[in-house]
Amino acid sequence: MSRYIPNTQEDMEQMLSEIGLSSVDQLFTDIPEGMKLSRALDLPGSLSEMELSGLMRGLAKKNAHCGEYACFLGAGAYDHFVPAMVKQVLSKPEFYTSYTPYQPEISQGMLQAIFEYQTMICQLTGMDVSNASMYDGATAVTEAALIAVRSTGKSRLLVSQGLHPEYREVLKTYGKYNDLVIEEIPLRDGITAVSELDVMSGVKGSDGANAANTTLGDENAGKATTGKSDIAAVIVQSPNFLGAVEDLKWFGEFAASKGALSIACVDPISIALLEPPGACGIDIAAGEGQGLGNALNYGGPYLGFLAAKKAFVRKMPGRIVGQTTDNEDKRGFVLTLQAREQHIRREKAVSNICSNQALNALAAAVYMSVMGKEGIKEAANLCLQKAHYAAEKLFATGKFAKLSEAAFIKEFAVRALHEPIQAINERLLRHGIIGGLDLEKYYPKMKDCWLLAVTEKRTKQEIDDMVRIAAGGES
């Protein structure tokens, strides 16, 4: 028997005899015979721990990874430094082998950690309330949009094309099933073309300005007038997908003037230096929390963070931890405001989310505890300095052109004048460097455009090498 199954043949016999059966097969008589699998599953045979370890190490070796390669890829997943403490804390079995904290008396550790996480997310974003995490940045932004739809009773969303392309895809998928009308605001010179917004915020369907009108369902939404409109929310990302800082304050005021909510998708490291959504009049802040102490992991598990003004708390999806007291008036923590959730409200719940990304939220909390008020600023500033150094060096080669004059923090886009991006990236990879994102895949008009992220982990030497090889020099 497997080492994960402790009962022996003798145990099994004793247990069967207690039940009054003579064989294990008799336990499965409720299953119609014709429905039973009459053969063994066609799967590879079982492996010992040593064999498994060898197999998996072999698979891991087929990947290039950031431990050996200098990574300049970002686009929503970043190679930030993860302090040793994070892994140590996440390895504690009391945390990682526990379930959702339904029994608060023996789950105070996780509940308090999540309460602290919620506090830190609020500190970082400047918002009033945070939930305990969502699946990822894409679903966090999508659920933020659904909060807006529920709160305003409207179904039209104006979404900047600077929002991560995959987040927009997820929003559209969910939108198809919730009768949302999603219209995209184009980019101009690397930032959201705010001048288009006045046109778009007029009568729905004024699609002259809409780069990608994905009107789906609902043809009877109201008409726009000054002050009021049929818009549920305006969604913008800052820094946007191309790395450029957007004017959140402007979006906050614009949305408010139209009776819509403003939703900002923000980067948790960059906002250590940028005026946070809460200080810009934004209603809901969402984003990808991976950069807070979570490894790249080929795209997951990550965590979405979702924080809002107090007024929206009862419309927020997902777990929320609250403080309370016990019989003896001692401080304690519980899952709260559960009347929003699926296990209580079933089809009337605000979302179907059940499991979130608790352990990733714990990683984020440990990361923020370690970095603290000063460390997160220092890390963000290292990104800022190195990204600007890299950009200048690239322009200095004469092989790359600027795409935008907008301010940026850790990521920026350039146009290659000498070669296709794919060729540059392939050459870099041969030299132990993971190059930036070929933007044409996501923005068909952005041919030869390259999105580079420079985190605090990149050294001057790595940047210099990347620039030289990207410009055509071999080594």
Next chain:
Amino acid sequence: MADKINERQVNSIDNGRAELEDRRQIEQNNREQAMLIFEMSRDGRRAYSLPACDVPVKEGLIPDAFARRRDADLPQVSEVDVARHYTRLAGRNHGVDSSFYPLGSCTMKYNPKINEEIASLDGFTGVHPYQNEESAQGSLQVLYEMDRMLSEITGMKRVTLQPAAGAHGELTGLMIIGAYHRSRGDAARTKIVVPDSAHGTNPASAAFAGFEVVEVKSNPSGGVDIEDLKLAVGQDTAGLMLTNPNTLGLFDENIEEIARIVHDAGGLLYYDGANANAIMGICRPGDMGFDVVHLNLHKTFSTPHGGGGPGSGPVGVKEELVPFLPVPVVECENDRYWLDYDRPQTIGRVRSFYGNFGVVLKAYAYIRTMGPDGLKNVSELAVLNANYMMKRLEDSFDIPYKRICMHEFILSNKKQEHNGVRTLDIAKRLLDFGYHPPTVYFPLIVHEAMMIEPTETESKETLDSFVDALISIAREAENEPDRVRKAPYTTVVSRLDEVKAARNPVLKWGD
């Protein structure tokens, strides 16, 4: 000069005393309640170290209008503070490694350590999702083979690994069902049928996917009421969501008829894989007539629950639904793995990137460890353990559905109720015995339910000890009911005021 030194020394002694007092107070508090990390914060303390900037530092890179004016007030603590803080918190938490965790419907089986080690290999953790396919062949191979293995286990054609959790898988599966009907011009199929015994996520996911929910009753033996189902289905039926074994831990013997009724009405069958731990290698949802299935890798396939996630909720579909799977789908040709985005009928994306890869990886390692015979043993032992416990408890507790169960079973407090002892009280009293209680008050169709799922990773001795604890609580409920009603006594906090938490929400430090 000398005076000043003395003064400083005196001050320092005083400060030392004051600090000692503080420290005593802090330790006192810690026994009472764990401090919040913010309460330990002191200006100037730090737990981080970063290298000096090795490129020329420039000022003014961020325009004033955008620059942050007030710092995020994150805690300032030392590294040892952080280490002790989280060690203290871990001590106030209970996991599968702490002791038996028979939480019904959650499959709290042991989480193998080698899988944790594998998932922390640099060659997996350090891979960026947008690296080119050539440089991520190892990860893509894991995803592709996982699709193949889970397809075999469930009897499906293909499996997407993009959904991040079970509920996310449900949503994805229902979107696929919707897209399928629409592609056939059958847009009037707007209703999803859900039994009254279903998990809360089922109706919530159906509503979230834009469907109307129709509830069907359970029959006296806990299965779907066939007559009620016949009335519920029709030309507007998009599908039926079913857990089999159901949430009572019973296999629905009428599954063939149920499938026929739904299919004849033009609907599809959705399998909620929450209870798949009972059937591996024994029967397959695909062979039962299901068209769509989701699995919970964090239940059946041993990946840790992480205090509420990350999970992973892969969705498998029959051949005719493959075109609707979310993009991208991992494909393989001549031993080369690649991501296929060119799928015109796809429902789109449900998550960024490719899902919770790190979780999929652990489940992959688990399946490779167990092999086909091992997985079948898992289900056999999960079912044997549950039946053994149920048998041993039958004299002390009411068992609403007394027949052979699958991997879990239901008790109620009917024998304890006359003493004013509720299921919640029994659950709380179990805490004093060092156990995590069963799932309580679910399923909703059983009054004061207690749902026990032992899993296969527990020994007979563990099951016996837990049963003994429950029997002694039953005795206590008879002789000393107040003792049960006021439990727990040994936990770091006693029963918490949940009403207060909801009425006057304190959702962050400083609220």
